[in-house]
Amino acid sequence: xxxxxxxxxxxxxxxSQVEDGSIFVEHDxxxxxxxxxxxxxxxxxxxxxxxxxxxGRECDExxxxxxxxxxxxxICWRPNDRxxxxxxxxxxxxxxxxYVNWDASRIEPGHPPHLPAVIELDGATKMIGIxxxxxxxDPQAIKIGMKVKAVWKPEEERxxxxxxxxxxxxx
Amino acid sequence: MRKVAVVGAGMTKFVRxxxxxxxxxxxxxxxxxxxxxxxxxxDIECVAHGSAPDAxxxxxxxxxxxxxxxxxxxxxxMRVFNGGATGVHAVCHGWYHVASGMFDTCLVVCEEKMSNAxxxxxxxxxxxxxxxxxxxxxxxxxxxxxxxxxRYMEAYGYTKEDxxxxxxxxxxxxxxxxxxxxxxxxxxxxxxxxxxxxxxxxRLDVSPVSDGAVAVVLASEKVARRLTDKPVWIEGVGxxxxxxxxxxxxxxxxxxxxxxxxxAYDMAGIREPHKEINIAEPYDPxxxxxxxxxxxxxxxxxGKTVELLRDGHFDLDGEIPMCPSGGLLGVGNPIAAAGTVKxxxxxxxxxxxxxxxxxxGDPRLGxxxxxxxxxxxxxxxxxxx
Numbered sequence: 001x002x003x004x005x006x007x008x009x010x011x012x013x014x015x016s017q018v019e020d021g022s023i024f025v026e027h028d029x030x031x032x033x034x035x036x037x038x039x040x041x042x043x044x045x046x047x048x049x050x051x052x053x054x055x056g057r058e059c060d061e062x063x064x065x066x067x068x069x070x071x072x073x074x075i076c077w078r079p080n081d082r083x084x085x086x087x088x089x090x091x092x093x094x095x096x097x098x099y100v101n102w103d104a105s106r107i108e109p110g111h112p113p114h115l116p117a118v119i120e121l122d123g124a125t126k127m128i129g130i131x132x133x134x135x136x137x138d139p140q141a142i143k144i145g146m147k148v149k150a151v152w153k154p155e156e157e158r159x160x161x162x163x164x165x166x167x168x169x170x171x
Numbered sequence: 172m173r174k175v176a177v178v179g180a181g182m183t184k185f186v187r188x189x190x191x192x193x194x195x196x197x198x199x200x201x202x203x204x205x206x207x208x209x210x211x212x213x214d215i216e217c218v219a220h221g222s223a224p225d226a227x228x229x230x231x232x233x234x235x236x237x238x239x240x241x242x243x244x245x246x247x248x249m250r251v252f253n254g255g256a257t258g259v260h261a262v263c264h265g266w267y268h269v270a271s272g273m274f275d276t277c278l279v280v281c282e283e284k285m286s287n288a289x290x291x292x293x294x295x296x297x298x299x300x301x302x303x304x305x306x307x308x309x310x311x312x313x314x315x316x317x318x319x320x321x322r323y324m325e326a327y328g329y330t331k332e333d334x335x336x337x338x339x340x341x342x343x344x345x346x347x348x349x350x351x352x353x354x355x356x357x358x359x360x361x362x363x364x365x366x367x368x369x370x371x372x373x374r375l376d377v378s379p380v381s382d383g384a385v386a387v388v389l390a391s392e393k394v395a396r397r398l399t400d401k402p403v404w405i406e407g408v409g410x411x412x413x414x415x416x417x418x419x420x421x422x423x424x425x426x427x428x429x430x431x432x433x434x435a436y437d438m439a440g441i442r443e444p445h446k447e448i449n450i451a452e453p454y455d456p457x458x459x460x461x462x463x464x465x466x467x468x469x470x471x472x473x474g475k476t477v478e479l480l481r482d483g484h485f486d487l488d489g490e491i492p493m494c495p496s497g498g499l500l501g502v503g504n505p506i507a508a509a510g511t512v513k514x515x516x517x518x519x520x521x522x523x524x525x526x527x528x529x530x531x532g533d534p535r536l537g538x539x540x541x542x543x544x545x546x547x548x549x550x551x552x553x554x555x556x
Contacts (some may be wrong), residue, residue, distance in 0.1 A: 002466035009199025010183030011190040074473035098369035102309040116314040118418045129418045
């Protein structure tokens, strides 16, 4: 008796075999639609983004100020205690210079790279950050620890969305 | 709890796009696992099944859909799923079916067919992000792993070359794996000169996209001893999940993995894993992840891992060989199945049946790990002979 497998199933195909019709395939494009309720915490967060401010929630037990806000603390497992405004400035905790779009296609030649970052917000607890993108910066000059500030859309263009902040730029 | 052994393992080849359907891949791997220990499906009492997001297949409730291929007809069959951590977690899941005394035999089958999703499976990962606070920024997985890699390198002053050394080490092990997707040698320079995708991640820092399936057979002690004189015991299992607020923690260290690993080591009676573990199969979808996870698995001191890597500590003939299978980086990364390859590898290694990949020195104890979701979930299995 041996534990070693002898035969490997699985047949590799080339892209051309899929495209030239030499094997049978079925194609469909599913179109899923949703309307998500923002909820209690994120509802207020979005309202404040529309106002040009960033708000978090404070937990009196672990003393953390949490952004994005939630109505309960996942560590202390209790309702947390109050709304707290944090600043729209912060520090780059980490970042990437990305040449790939969300669907794995490559960015157009000449298009600037995507610059995602985790930004620790001033006024929130150390290590409490949000994901956003950087702008008005030379990608090669981005450093962990860099101070950045939110660049907001004009008030009349804000809709109550994370994209009401266009990007964060060095200051 | 009863002792549980792995008594058989089987898999398909890992390929970019397989002719076979998910059910057919599952059947091939399951059949190979049963054949490896000369068992028939009628000898199997239950099926533990793992497969990652339904979105890849475009078929909802795919646990039940795949069950026929997994040998699940007319049996207690249940799917587990926690993203990339599924492949090892499904073995934890199978373990408690048998350890509990409820069943004497259990098939664990993990399958993934990434190629169904068009134009690229990556697009579906957009939907794992928070739908209100993150998705409007159009993130992808490369973004967040690049940011974790950047944070990890920054914390200890590791370089891209350091990460590439780990990548080349692992990828080239796969040249000796008969089911591997990678078939050509890769050098550190190849990795460093590959296409920048999301700095610091370059094309060859990442595992390939794959279709494939892996199955293992678990048995209680009395059945295992009847079946084989070389059972490989599951000595410990552990799993853990961290917060989904991934921007609210420091990514340089996977604390949730430490907790999962300690759970498994405690069960196995291991006090000093870095001295007791002979083989490590950390989850390695990116080259930095292998090193990051060696630290989380308590197999390498934080910040000293690159030094040990460069000293050959993790080579096939080193103190703790790292990913002798060739890992996700080399064998391939069909999400759920990728973790189960690591279980199969420990099975072969601890029986001395790993061929050219065999770790020398009669290894007795190994650890397999899988990881997933928003840098959040880990599952760990310790195996020994």
